[in-house]
Amino acid sequence: xxISNTGTLLLIGLGAWAIYKYNNMNEDEQTAxxxxxxxxxxxxxxxxxxxxxxxxxxxxxxxQEIFAR
Numbered sequence: 001x002x003i004s005n006t007g008t009l010l011l012i013g014l015g016a017w018a019i020y021k022y023n024n025m026n027e028d029e030q031t032a033x034x035x036x037x038x039x040x041x042x043x044x045x046x047x048x049x050x051x052x053x054x055x056x057x058x059x060x061x062x063x064q065e066i067f068a069r
Contacts, residue, residue: 041067 022030046064 022033025033042064046067
């Protein structure tokens with residue numbers, strides 16, 4: 001699957017904008033964003049990955065250990 005040049009530029013621009021916004025936040029806002037992202041990962045991404053890899057509940061704990069670093 002080929003990504004167009006326009007799509008690539010849009011993704012790069014979106015990433016740059018996100019970094020800019022994050023760097024201009026104060027410490028409390030950055031902490032809140034980190035907590036929300038950890039919650040999102042724990043609720044949605046971790047079970048999806050563990051189910052896709054057929055790891056079950058033990059796999060979820062392993063993934064949390066890996067991504068906690």
